[in-house]
């Protein structure tokens with residue numbers, strides 16, 4: 001079976017000439033059908049750039065990004081993306097926001113099919129009571145639920161998530177992690193999660209790959225998460241594999257952070273100057289000259 005996503009020697013830069021910034025350098029990555037991959041990395045390392053190459057919102061500067069063997073030329077509903085900022089249409093209700101996405105993918109559905117489908121996904125994210133509310137009437141967590149429902153209702157084969165839960169409180173975050181996992185597991189779709197939370201990555205993914213700090217970021221080593229599913233957060237904390245993989249990833253990130261700190265090992269060389277004593281000749285003549 002063809003991999004769902006393949007990066008072949010991909011580099012991405014912004015700008016030209018002197019203003020050119022190389023963000024990603026020579027990325028090679030294969031994501032298998034049905035896999036849940038997490039990418040962890042430092043802020044500004046290029047995670048959003050990486051995921052946008054998969055959505056088709058960006059094109060590589062060099063190399064190829066393939067979806068099931070074909071170059072990605074633009075966004076498509078089979079690759080659904082959940083962003084951190086929920087980007088809902090403010091003048092539409094929850095129902096209408098989800099409906100808009102459904103219409104795009106299933107334009108020939110009857111009113112009844114459409115209605116059942118929208119309500120199913122609104123219910124799935126626990127928002128049936130708010131189905132007729134507008135985004136301004138919802139909390140941040142509720143808005144993010146709508147955006148998740150909206151993407152899931154389009155039934156994407158590949159679910160791309162760019163730090164989707166970063167702004168949420170711990171409880172809402174935990175609930176949505178479970179909902180996403182349940183939906184991913186039901187039809188065994190493929191998923192890519194961008195996160196800066198190692199524990200979230202271990203809880204959700206089959207494999208974690210760190211993105212090294214930029215500029216010209218490359219991928220670090222992969223860490224396989226061999227924990228049975230469904231995973232239980234409390235049990236997981238006592239699992240020797242969890243503890244080992246967590247320590248390995250954190251050590252790797254710490255070491256990257258240390259290496260990325262500018263002039264970490266450089267000794268500071270001070271200019272060779274002689275202090276001038278007030279009252280000395282040179283001090284007085286200096287002030288006279290001024």
Ligand SMILES: Nc1ncnc2c1ncn2[C@@H]1O[C@H](COP(=O)(O)OP(=O)(O)OP(=O)(O)O)[C@@H](O)[C@H]1O
Nearest residue numbers: 014015021023041042043044045046047048049050
């Ligand atoms: N359109 C653009 N034009 C120029 N530079 C850009 C553009 N988009 C991103 N960059 C730069 O590319 C680098 C990587 O950005 P990117 O958003 O991919 O990182 P990130 O890892 O997702 O960051 P964060 O975790 O803070 O969201 C940054 O230095 C950013 O300033």
